[in-house]
Amino acid sequence: MLTAHGPAARAPAPSLKIGGHPTPQPPGQTWPQRVSGIDRILAVASGKGGVGKSTVSSNLAVALARQGRRVGLLDADIYGPSQPRMMRVSQRPASPDGKTIIPIVAHGVTMMSIGLMLKENEAVVWRGPMLMGALQQLIGQVAWGELDVLIVDLPPGTGDVQLTLCQRTHLTGALIVSTPQDVALLDARRAIDMFGKLKTPVLGLIENMSTYICPNCGHEAHIFGHGGVAEEARRIGVPFLGELPLSLDVRLAGDAGTPIAVGDGPVAEAYGRIAARLVAGGMA
Numbered sequence: 001m002l003t004a005h006g007p008a009a010r011a012p013a014p015s016l017k018i019g020g021h022p023t024p025q026p027p028g029q030t031w032p033q034r035v036s037g038i039d040r041i042l043a044v045a046s047g048k049g050g051v052g053k054s055t056v057s058s059n060l061a062v063a064l065a066r067q068g069r070r071v072g073l074l075d076a077d078i079y080g081p082s083q084p085r086m087m088r089v090s091q092r093p094a095s096p097d098g099k100t101i102i103p104i105v106a107h108g109v110t111m112m113s114i115g116l117m118l119k120e121n122e123a124v125v126w127r128g129p130m131l132m133g134a135l136q137q138l139i140g141q142v143a144w145g146e147l148d149v150l151i152v153d154l155p156p157g158t159g160d161v162q163l164t165l166c167q168r169t170h171l172t173g174a175l176i177v178s179t180p181q182d183v184a185l186l187d188a189r190r191a192i193d194m195f196g197k198l199k200t201p202v203l204g205l206i207e208n209m210s211t212y213i214c215p216n217c218g219h220e221a222h223i224f225g226h227g228g229v230a231e232e233a234r235r236i237g238v239p240f241l242g243e244l245p246l247s248l249d250v251r252l253a254g255d256a257g258t259p260i261a262v263g264d265g266p267v268a269e270a271y272g273r274i275a276a277r278l279v280a281g282g283m284a
Contacts, residue, residue, distance in 0.1 A: 032170040035139060038072070040149045040172040040284060042203070043165060045195070047187025049156040052208040053177045055254055056244065057153035058086045058109075059261040060175075063268070063275035064149060064284050065108035066261070072103070072150040073111040074138060076161050078131050079124050081115030083153060088257020092116055101142045107262055112142050128160040135164050149284040157187075158194040166198035172283060173203035175241070180207055180228035188229075192236065203283050205233040206274065210243035239281070242274045 035041065044060070046053040054077065061073040075083035084090060087106040093116055094102040103112045114124065114134060126134070144150065149172075155161050165171065174195045178188035188205075195202050207229035212221045223246060233240035247267050253260040261271040278284035 031168045032166070033168065034170045035144065035150070037144055038147045038150050041152060041169060042149060042278075042284065043152045043154050043162075043171055043174040043200070044177060045154045045162065045174050045191050046156050046177045046184075047158075047189065047191040048184055051156075051177055051179045051184050052244075053156065054082045054086065054153050055250060055259075056177045056206060056208055057151055058083060058254070059250075059259045059271045060275060060278075061109045061111075061151045062107050062259045062261040063271040064151075064278065066272065067275050067279050067284075069148040069279065069284055070146060071109050072144050072147045073109050074142075074150060074152045075111070075113030075115060076135060076138065076152050076165065077155040078114055078126070078134055078161060079155060081113045081118075083111060083113045084115040085257060086254045086259060087111055089113075089116065099141055101137070103142050103144065107259060110144060110147065112138055114138065131160050132164045135161055136168065139165075139169055149278075158190060162194060163198070166195070166200045171200050173201040175203055176205045177208050178205065178229050178232075179209045180222070180225040182225070182228065184224070185228050185232055188232065202236075202238050203281075204239040204241040204278075205229050206241050206244065208244045209246040212246040215248070239277075241277055242270060244270050244274075 044053055044057040058073065061071050065071045073083060073087070075081045087109070089104045089106050089111065091104065093104060093112065096102070101112065103110045104116065118124070152165065154165070176188055176191055178184045192202055209224050210226060212223050214221070230240045245267060249265070250260050250267055261268050275284070
């Protein structure tokens with residue numbers, strides 16, 4: 001646009017603020033609500049940190065995309081977002097009007113994380129209501145488009161994010177990730193109990209770090225035990241979706257921002273089998 005004094009100054013991009021108290025329930029509407037354009041929402045959860053839940057979330061999203069599904073990935077770990085690094089995304093999402101958030105596409109997956117709104121190494125220091133408001137924005141204000149499934153990477157434990165998501169958003173169900181060791185399974189049972197209390201179905205359990213194959217001699221070791229998650233799935237009567245190995249390649253791929261499920265090999269095949277089972281079961 002030109003003026004009498006030359007080119008007009010370009011208007012600044014709308015400011016997008018994340019966080020704040022959640023909006024009240026609109027009159028005449030009830031919770032939980034469906035998200036327009038999204039067929040299914042799967043929450044990936046764990047009872048404790050360190051079991052590889054975020055790694056499973058990103059790789060499962062990529063594996064489902066390779067199955068031909070339209071996949072979204074929401075990093076709902078507000079205090080410890082890791083998906084930007086794992087998916088090699090760093091650009092801040094655009095907002096044409098200061099409200100709508102345009103997600104980023106990486107490795108065939110439409111993704112969003114509060115980590116994309118923060119400065120590097122900046123901590124989120126919020127009480128529960130601010131966190132709940134941010135989660136509401138990341139679900140409701142992101143222009144997800146048409147998706148077959150949205151994978152939600154939850155923080156570990158049984159806190160405000162889990163409570164808000166289950167009560168306000170219509171979830172297809174939850175996937176529980178655990179290592180086979182007894183300490184991890186104790187907390188996984190608490191996560192399963194939480195979803196039961198919130199009337200969110202647990203669709204299956206995944207055993208991560210199940211086996212370790214020595215790259216030098218080929219010896220198979222069960223560093224964290226073996227079979228505990230499968231036994232727990234049988235005990236509570238939910239599907240055991242599969243085992244994922246402990247592998248250096250998984251860590252290197254995650255740090256490099258290219259999930260191992262993007263390529264080929266035994267680990268990518270393991271993720272592919274879980275993704276295929278979810279698709280065949282109508283869960284994704």
